[in-house]
Amino acid sequence: MSSPAPEFPGLLGLGALFLRCAPVALFRALTYPFRNRRAATFHKDVGFAVLRTALHTITIPQTRWLSPTTAQQYLAFCKDHAIESHSIHVDVYGGTEGAETDSSHQVLGHWIGDEDADVVVLYLHGGGYTQTATRGYFEFWHRFACENNVNGKRQSVATLLLGYSMAPERRYPTQIQEATAALTHLINTGRSPSTIIMSGDSAGGGLSLSVLSHLLHPHPDLPSVKLSTPLAGALLISPWVVFSTEYDSFIRNGESDMVEASMLRRWAAMYLGKSKQDPESDPGPVTGDSYSEPCSNDTAWWRGMDGIVSDVFFWYGGDEMLRDGIHDSVPTFKSGWTEGGGEAERVLAVETPRGCHIEPIMSVMTRPNERGEHQVVIEEWLRKRLEK
Template identity: 40%
Template sequence: MMSGSQPAPSAANLAFFGSKVDNTVFAAISRLFTTPFRWNHWNGAPVLYKDVLFAAIRAMLSNLTIAQSRYLNKSTSETYQDFCKAISQEPKTVKLESGTTTAHWIGNKNADVVILFLHGGGYTQPCTPQHMQYFHRLVTDLNKLSDGTPSISVLLLAYTLAPEAQFPIQLKQAVSMLSYLLNEAGKSPMDIMITGDSAGGGLILSLLSHLLHPHPDIPKLSISMPLRAAFLYSPWVSFDTSHDSYTKNDVKDTLVPDILRKWAGSYLGTVDRETDPGVVVGGNNYSEPLLADASWWEGMHNIVKDMWIWAGENEVFLDSLRDFGAKFSDGWKVGGGAEESIKLEFGKNDAHIGPIMDVMLQYKEKSETQLGLEEWLKVRLA
């Protein structure tokens, strides 16, 4: 079902859509049956299961329009309703600004600590059920601790997707929801963690930028002390697809450069929604964090107490995230932040949003990265 106001594909488009689904299936089958010929010079994902599925995901992204890919999925709010039924939780929703800004609780809304979560999806796609499953498991397991650790829950922002809405609308909605937690829900900054994956991770960095350097088109939000922590999974920090890792990791990851450029252009409102601009223009320090100099991040330790930024060594974002991590870390430390309060981690043999991707691929056992993040969070909750 379509999310947002964009119409569903026409009958003709759906027929064409069917042929593109066939292309996706063919890509997966081809990847599987060519495995013996690639074995001695393997350059794909480290596990055959992932290699085949990643090929299918790349083919699907390359073959579907935004409208068609939306047709495959329910909206974030609809998915949340289904998710609540599956876990026997009563849906709990926050609506602000006459219903234009919406967020959904995963867990107890009266928990001691709230994680404000901004989901990925290239700013054009809704939150998946697997994102919700991942964070539900995370907070459920953390809430089992019996050492006096504060209780924790998640507030998922169902921000308006591009191309129906362009930046900075999504940032404005994130600021509004954080303001709600601080000024209406009675939370102090130290009761709040913030997190996001991919595009959502980029939006978290936009939010942090706004708190440090208020965006001229968005109401200023002042905080009396730093937020408790921020943790980001493969944040989308650059719309430039010329980094070497786009070539080195092109068949190890799930993302496709021309689709990323199309999504970025749709988010910024600089191109037609289904046009690859070739080079994305119009980004700034708020929307494209890698464009900011290290000095931009000086003083960030006054905005958030601890930072964890994760990237996979097999993802196309790798080079941009290494560059961003160096800039951010330099600004953090020069501005007076403690070096031990920021952690940059690169997952060996991991692709884009590896910890969440493992849930999407239905792995039951927790990965080393998932367990490592839990340990990091336990320290920040103590």
């Protein structure tokens, strides 16, 4: 499927966007040694400040014109690594029992590694439900597969990164159905759920929890899916689990992270179809439902989740604006898990001090020759799921 080229959003708007960022970068660079409230490194501090400034005002037409599509990023990644691209079309409405067939609604899944690998990571990328995947996702999973698959003591692994639909063009619960259709596709092509790891970061982490919620409590507007056995695991990297921006971490970490509060509110409203007349204006507080905002549920919601997925790992950074929302949600999830009979040690949450939002992904691009503790702990968890 090919999408029409995005319309040019205009030189005036793009020029104003860049002009706002330049003085911010200069100010942060000059004042870095003298400020107590700052990111962990000089480059993070300057870069994140510029990114926050851009995200505060950038519009969807501007991001559509400036950003390559997920498919374009994937093809560029494959070309640079001299590997053959392999994308599949997932029929969203035709792949699940009880769904209305509509072959016109398909999404692309992009393989990183051999689709016949022993274990597959179904990956849902971040971007506030409105932005396409960036290069870092492909690099992260490519590196992990290359390093893991040479070890005969572990099962081989590949990743299917789903190019699910973006808001506001398509809204909730479309993205949940698309992700569920990709999972169903893997199962229908002969793969046991016990060989599938559900994973995602930021909005993709929240979407992963939405899919798990749907598997346990079928959404009334979506076809249900019954698993023959629990999924192998769920890896949630800086998951966007609640839409509230009232947590203390939005103030405490306001100058040490890359995200921006009004941007999160705008993008959440676009995803939920709750935008004001001007979708680019700040809608104020935004709330979802049990599926779009799964960690707004109480412990009872999560009882029985151990029958859906065998192990769950939450990773988040101490410098994240989303830190408190994730940190406060984990105990509720874990209590419901154990009340339903799940073993407590199978739900793991790790906070990396001074880690920023989705740092395990970001640092693959910014520091490709280094491996921080945030990546080490995630890779160790993954390898344990792959032991023979």
